[in-house]
Amino acid sequence: MTVSELVGKIRLRIWYKIIQKTVNTGTYPKLYKSYWHWLLNRKSTTTDNQMRYYTAIPNKGAGIGHQMANWIAGYWYARQFGLRFAHEPFSKESWETFLGFGEGEEKVETLVKNGYKKVKLPLFRESRPHEFALNKNIIDSYKGKKVVFIAEQDQFYRDQYGVVEDLRRKFFAAQERSNDQFIYSRQHLNVAIHVRRGDILPGQQNQNPNLVMRWQDNSYFEKVLTRVLAVIPTTRPVAIYLFSQGNREDFSEFEKFENIHFCLDMGPKESFLHMVFADILITSKSSFSYKPALISKGIKVCPENFWHKYPKSADYILAGDNALFNEEHLTDQLHQINE
Incomplete structure (x- = not known):
């Protein structure tokens, strides 16, 4: 880093502190x-x-x-x-x-x-x-x-x-x-899950109030996925792709699901791309999966309590912090996919 770049960063930090103190x-x-x-x-x-x-x-x-x-x-x-x-x-x-x-x-x-x-x-x-x-x-x-x-x-x-x-x-x-390349199979109904980790580790959320509203246990995603799979018609095979960071043992709750793929080393652009093109995308409290959801033409199952809002569109299904959502609504959307 050059001296001018360092000075520029210091000036920005000072400026942002001034804004924080005076904005109200x-x-x-x-x-x-x-x-x-x-x-x-x-x-x-x-x-x-x-x-x-x-x-x-x-x-x-x-x-x-x-x-x-x-x-x-x-x-x-x-x-x-x-x-x-x-x-x-x-x-x-x-x-x-x-x-x-x-x-x-x-x-x-x-x-x-x-x-x-x-x-x-x-x-x-x-x-x-x-x-x-x-x-x-x-x-x-x-x-x-x-x-x-x-x-x-x-x-x-x-x-x-x-x-x-x-x-x-x-x-x-x-x-x-x-230039896009996919690991999805067209023969499957592809379900993508984004579990926000990386910047939020287990136990870390209690150390920073800003992380509390972003943290979701693995159990939340496990329950949402279970409910999603329960209403998917058996006429089409399902493939599950879990996008996150960490090691496979960090997501042991998901080992029970058939045909699940742990995409833990996939690059961010490739992960983003697959979330966009998933038939069903289960998002986390993260801008990184919220943005693919906006672009996606598939079904989105999203956390209801989030700092950005969702379109009032039938392809958005909102889940509470208890992982409950309107399963009839999802069924209706799945029928449209299979028509």
Whole structure:
């Protein structure tokens, strides 16, 4: 790491600490140059409709599920503010090509080279209309100027399914799809389970309150899987794929299931791909399986208590913390698959 990169990281840490301490105060918006620009230009009457853009930068220090949440927030809020979307790349080029989200989109880097100015906006809470309105007012104060508005890091957007059709269109049309390889068999009904581990180990969740809401015992997934298998028609053989991290002995509860495959060493992109294309996907409290669920055209069985919401769509079946879900609903969806 170079000295300039180290200094940059230190500055970011200081900046984020300042945000944490001030975000709930009236002082917070005043930290942004864009706020003062609005104060000085809010009486402007220009009607010049110069093209302006909006973006959210994927958090380079976070996992791909988190980064996708950032990207989706930028894509969604660009629409809400009546702006064009500008693409900021994910942390790794391999994910860029794999997802294909940037294909056909204007790139922030290109816009800047063409004379556009970056303008940072303050965070806002969706539940507080006046905070959204302030961002809108700031944006309107830049009418007639070549601007790319940058959302503050980790600008939250709860209902990420608002752009689901765009995500699917981009993912399935990506050039990388021609290189996809699967371990699935077309003769089977393929059931994928994502058990979040890696960043959360058994016993570790009690040491960090932030991990409590993310932790799910193996027993939860075992019970959900058992109930799913109980309603699958016997006319089609089933193959089960468990995606997680760790050793096979960490998942001894699942040894009893026939034709189960433990995908514990599979790479993240390959795991993501298989979750997307599973006939039935059982997700965990994790952005890493929530995002494939959004793109998937199969049946999704998801934890009801999650920090993002789900589409009100028949292919989503929500399970409580007790692993119970509407089995009749799943049966109806399975009939459609078999028709």
